[in-house]
Amino acid sequence: MRKTDASVGIWDTIWGFFASVRLTIILLLSLAATSIIGTFIPQNKQPMEYLQAFGEFGYRLLSALDFFDMYRSWWFRLLIILLVLNIIICSIERLASIGKILFVKKPQFRPGRFQKVKTRWTFDDERSPEKLHDLYAPVLKRKFGYTQTKTTDEGTYLFAEKWRWTRIGVYIVHFSIVVLLLGSLVGSIFGFEGFVNIPENETVDTIFLRQTGQSLKLPFAIRCDDFDVSFYANGAPKEFRSSLTVLENGQMALQKDIVVNDPLRYRGINVFQSSYGKMAPEDRHRHVEPPEEVELKVTEKATGRSLTRKVAIGTQFDLPGGSGQVKIAGFQEALTFGGQNLGPGLLVEISSPQGQAEQVLLPLHFPNFDKMRGGAFLFTILGQKTRDFKPEEEAERYYTGLQVTKDPGVPVVYTGFVSMIVGFIITFFMSHQTVCVILTAKGGQTHVAVTGIADRNKLGMERKTEQLSVRLQSL
Amino acid sequence: MSSSHILSIVTFVYGLAAFLYLFECVFKKPSAGRMATVVAILGLVGNTAGIILRWVESYRMGIGHAPLSNLYESLVFFAWCIVLLHLFVEWKYKNRIIGLIGSFLAVGALAYASLKPSQIQPLIPALKSNWLIAHVFTCFIGYASFAIAFGISLLYLLRRFGGPAILERLPSDRLMDELTHQLVMFGFLFLSAGIITGAVWANSAWGRYWGWDPKETWSLVTWFVYATLLHARFMRGWHGNRIAILSIVGFLAVLFTYFGVNYLPGLHSYGAMGQ
Ligand code: HEM
Numbered sequence: 076m077r078k079t080d081a082s083v084g085i086w087d088t089i090w091g092f093f094a095s096v097r098l099t100i101i102l103l104l105s106l107a108a109t110s111i112i113g114t115f116i117p118q119n120k121q122p123m124e125y126l127q128a129f130g131e132f133g134y135r136l137l138s139a140l141d142f143f144d145m146y147r148s149w150w151f152r153l154l155i156i157l158l159v160l161n162i163i164i165c166s167i168e169r170l171a172s173i174g175k176i177l178f179v180k181k182p183q184f185r186p187g188r189f190q191k192v193k194t195r196w197t198f199d200d201e202r203s204p205e206k207l208h209d210l211y212a213p214v215l216k217r218k219f220g221y222t223q224t225k226t227t228d229e230g231t232y233l234f235a236e237k238w239r240w241t242r243i244g245v246y247i248v249h250f251s252i253v254v255l256l257l258g259s260l261v262g263s264i265f266g267f268e269g270f271v272n273i274p275e276n277e278t279v280d281t282i283f284l285r286q287t288g289q290s291l292k293l294p295f296a297i298r299c300d301d302f303d304v305s306f307y308a309n310g311a312p313k314e315f316r317s318s319l320t321v322l323e324n325g326q327m328a329l330q331k332d333i334v335v336n337d338p339l340r341y342r343g344i345n346v347f348q349s350s351y352g353k354m355a356p357e358d359r360h361r362h363v364e365p366p367e368e369v370e371l372k373v374t375e376k377a378t379g380r381s382l383t384r385k386v387a388i389g390t391q392f393d394l395p396g397g398s399g400q401v402k403i404a405g406f407q408e409a410l411t412f413g414g415q416n417l418g419p420g421l422l423v424e425i426s427s428p429q430g431q432a433e434q435v436l437l438p439l440h441f442p443n444f445d446k447m448r449g450g451a452f453l454f455t456i457l458g459q460k461t462r463d464f465k466p467e468e469e470a471e472r473y474y475t476g477l478q479v480t481k482d483p484g485v486p487v488v489y490t491g492f493v494s495m496i497v498g499f500i501i502t503f504f505m506s507h508q509t510v511c512v513i514l515t516a517k518g519g520q521t522h523v524a525v526t527g528i529a530d531r532n533k534l535g536m537e538r539k540t541e542q543l544s545v546r547l548q549s550l
Numbered sequence: 551m552s553s554s555h556i557l558s559i560v561t562f563v564y565g566l567a568a569f570l571y572l573f574e575c576v577f578k579k580p581s582a583g584r585m586a587t588v589v590a591i592l593g594l595v596g597n598t599a600g601i602i603l604r605w606v607e608s609y610r611m612g613i614g615h616a617p618l619s620n621l622y623e624s625l626v627f628f629a630w631c632i633v634l635l636h637l638f639v640e641w642k643y644k645n646r647i648i649g650l651i652g653s654f655l656a657v658g659a660l661a662y663a664s665l666k667p668s669q670i671q672p673l674i675p676a677l678k679s680n681w682l683i684a685h686v687f688t689c690f691i692g693y694a695s696f697a698i699a700f701g702i703s704l705l706y707l708l709r710r711f712g713g714p715a716i717l718e719r720l721p722s723d724r725l726m727d728e729l730t731h732q733l734v735m736f737g738f739l740f741l742s743a744g745i746i747t748g749a750v751w752a753n754s755a756w757g758r759y760w761g762w763d764p765k766e767t768w769s770l771v772t773w774f775v776y777a778t779l780l781h782a783r784f785m786r787g788w789h790g791n792r793i794a795i796l797s798i799v800g801f802l803a804v805l806f807t808y809f810g811v812n813y814l815p816g817l818h819s820y821g822a823m824g825q
Contacts, residue, residue, distance in 0.1 A: 096781055096785040096786060097786075099781050099785075100778055100781055100782055100786075103774045103775075103777050103778045103781070104774070104775075104778055106774050107771045107774035107775055107778070107803075110767050110770060110771050110774070111767075111768075111771055113762060113767060114764040114767050114768060114811070118762065146762045259760070268757070268758060307613065307672040309671075309672070311671070311672060311674060312674060312675060313672065313675070314675055315675055334675065334678075335675035335676050335678065335755055336675070336676070336678055336679040336754055336755045337754075338754070338757065345757045347755070347756055347757045348675075349756065478756055478757050479757075480757035480758060482757075482758070482759075485753065485759065488749075488759060489750070492746045492749070492750070495742060495746070496739070496742065496743060496746065499738070499739045499742060500739065503735040503736070503738070503739055504735075531784075532732075534724075534725075534728040
C-alpha cells in the first residue's frame with residue numbers, strides 16, 4: 076500500500092509541475108532567451124569559420140552544446156516538448172470545469188456574486204419592481220440573448236448573459252499551437268528541402284539536400300528550357316524567370332515559367348526560383364577559326380630535298396621532285412588520333428601521278444607530328460598566321476538555381492495559423508458577460524442596481540453596465 | 551509637390567499636435583486638447599495623402615508598387631499606424647493621454663525617416679508579392695500598438711518612481727494599466743498575424759515557412775515576451791509595475807526586430823563575429 080501511495084505522490088508531483096502557469100512563464104522566457112543565441116552565432120557554417128571566430132576551446136565548447144545548430148538541438152527541442160506537455164496537461168486539468176460551465180441546460184446565477192461587484196450603477200424609479208421587470212426583460216433579452224429571473228425576499232434579480240461559449244477561445248489558441256508544432260513535425264519527418272542547378276536545355280532528376288548535402292532522386296525529371304534575368308535601369312535585378320518542363324518517364328507532364336514568388340508545384344513537390352548564374356567559360360563550346368596562313372616545309376626523305384611554302388586551305392602545289400601533288404584539303408577544329416584530341420589541324424592530301432592518294436593529318440600545335448607517320452615525305456610546320464581571334468557573338472548560357480521542397484505538413488501548419496487567429500479574436504475581444512439588474516422595493520419606490528461580470532476585460536464590462544443603466548433609466 | 555515634401559510637412563503638423571497635447575496636459579486647457587485632436591487628424595490626412603501620392607509616383611516611374619518596401623517607407627507607414635491607433639483609442643476611451651504619446655512617437659518616426667534615403671526604388675524580385683503588403687500592414691499595426699503601450703508603461707513607471715509632479719495629471723493607474731493590457735492584446739493579435747503572413751509569404755517564395763533567420767527569430771522572441779506578459783496577467787494576476795516592465799522589454803524586442811537585426815552577424819558581416 077505504501078508503495079502505491081508513494082508512486083501516486085510522484086505522479087501528482089509531475090502532473091502538478093506540468094499543470095502550473097509558472098512553468099509556462101519560465102518556458103516562454105527561456106525560449107525567448109535561448110532563441111536569441113542563434114541570432115548572434117550564425118548557424119550551420121563550416122567548422123573553419125567557427126574555429127577562426129572562437130578559437131579551439133570556444134569552438135569545442137559551443138559545439139558540444141550544439142550552439143552551431145541550436146534550433147535542432149536536443150535541449151531546444153526539449154523546451155518545446157515541455158511547452159506542449161504544459162499546454163496539454165493544463166487543458167486537461169481545466170477541461171472538466173470548463174465543461175461544466177459550457178454545457179449547462181439552465182445557467183445558475185448566484186446573486187451573492189453580483190453583490191460583491193464593486194462597481195454598480197444605481198437609480199430609483201417610481202414604478203413597481205414587477206412593472207420595471209417586464210419593461211427591462213425584453214431589452215436585456217435583445218441585448219444579451221438569454222435572461223432569467225429570480226425572486227427572493229430581498230428583491231427581484233433579472234439576469235442576462237451572452238457569449239458563454241467564448242470561454243473556449245483560449246483552448247482554441249493553445250490547441251492551435253499544438254497543431255502548428257505537429258505540422259512542423261510532419262514536415263521534418265516526411266518532407267525535404269533541397270536545391271539543384273540546371274543549365275539551360277539540360278534535364279535533371281536528382282537534387283541535393285540542404286542539411287546533409289546528400290543527393291535525392293525525384294520521381295520526375297526537370298528540364299530547364301530557358302532562363303532569363305532582366306534588370307532595372309539602376310542595375311538591380313527585376314525578374315528571374317525559368318521556363319521549366321516536368322518530364323515523367325520521358326513524357327512531358329507539365330510546363331511552366333516560374334519566377335520568384337510563383338513556384339511550380341507537381342506531385343506534392345515544389346520548385347522555386349532561388350538563384351541563377353552564368354556557365355563558366357571552360358564549359359562553353361568554343362569556336363576555333365582556321366589559320367589564315369601556314370608555312371609548311373616538305374622534305375623528300377630519300378633525297379633530303381625540301382621546299383618551303385606558305386599555304387592556306389585549298390592551296391595545291393607539287394611535291395619536291397615532281398613526284399606528285401599536295402592539296403591542303405581542309406581544316407578541323409579537333410583532330411583525333413588514336414583516341415586523343417590533338418586540337419586544330421590541317422587535312423592534307425598527297426596524290427601520286429599514278430592516281431594513288433594518301434591523307435596526312437597536320438595538327439597545328441605539334442609542328443613535327445608527321446615524323447611519326449614514316450612516309451616518303453615529311454611535313455613540318457614552320458609557322459602559322461592565325462586570324463585575329465574574334466569570339467563569335469555566342470548567346471550566353473545560364474543555369475537556373477532551384478529550391479526543391481516537399482512539406483506535407485504545410486496544410487496542418489496553415490490550419491494552426493487560421494485557428495490561432497480565430498482563437499485570438501475570441502479570447503481578446505469577446506468575453507462571457509453576465510449582467511444582473513437588482514430591483515428592490517423601497518418606500519413606494521423601486522431601487523434599481525445594475526452590475527455586471529465578465530471573465531475578461533473587466534474595465535470594458537464596467538463601461539458596458541454603465542451604458543446599460545443609462546439605457547434602462549431612460550425607459 | 552512631391553510625396554516626400556508632403557511628408558516632411560506632416561512631421562511638423564504632428565509636432566504641433568504633440569505640443570498642443572502637452573499644453574493641455576500641463577495647463578489643463580481642454581480647448582488646447584480639442585485643437586490637438588483636430589491637428590492630429592489633419593496630420594493623418596496629410597500622412598495618408600503622402601502615402602497615396604508616393605504610390606502614384608511609383609506607377610508614374612513605371613515601377614509601381616505599394617510604398618512599403620524600404621526603411622523610409624516603413625517608417626512613414628509606422629507613423630500613420632501610430633496616429634490612426636491613437637485617435638481611435640482617444641475616441642474610445644475619451645482620454646487624451648494617448649494622443650500625447652502617439653503624436654510624440656509619430657514625430658520621432660517621421661524625423662528618423664527624414665534621415666533615410668527617400669528615393670522610390672524598384673522592387674527586387676523577392677518582394678513582388680501581395681503577401682508583402684499583408685505582412686507589412688499587420689506587423690506595423692502590431693508595432694504601433696506596442697509602441698503606444700510602451701509609452702504608457704514608461705509614464706506609468708516614471709510616476710510610480712517619483713517623476714515630476716506634472717505626471718499626477720495623467721489618468722489613474724488603473725486606466726493606464728488597463729490601456730497597456732488592451733494595447734498589448736491588440737498588438738499581439740497583429741504581431742501574430744504579421745508572423746503568420748510572413749511565414750505564408752516565405753513559403754510561397756522559398757518553399758519554407760520558417761527558417762530561423764535572425765529577423766524571424768527576433769519576431770518570435772518578441773512574441774514570447776508578450777505571451778509571457780499575457781499569461782502573467784491572465785493567470786497570475788500581475789498588474790502595474792511588473793506588467794509595465796514586461797511591456798517595455800517587449801517593445802525593446804520590437805525595436806531590435808525592426809532595426810537591430812541588420813547589425814547582427816549575417817551572411818555578409820560574418821568576419822566581425824566574436825571580436
Ligand atoms: C506558447 C505557448 C503557450 C503555452 C505553453 C501556454 C500555456 C498556458 C497555460 C498552462 C495556461 C493556464 C491553464 C489554462 O487555462 O489552460 C494558459 C492560460 C492562458 N493562455 Fe496560454 N499558453 C501558450 C500560448 C498562449 C497564447 C499565444 C495566448 C494568446 C492569447 C494564450 C492565452 C492564454 C490565456 C488567455 C489564458 C488564460 C486562460 C483562462 O483565463 O482560463 N496562451 N496558457
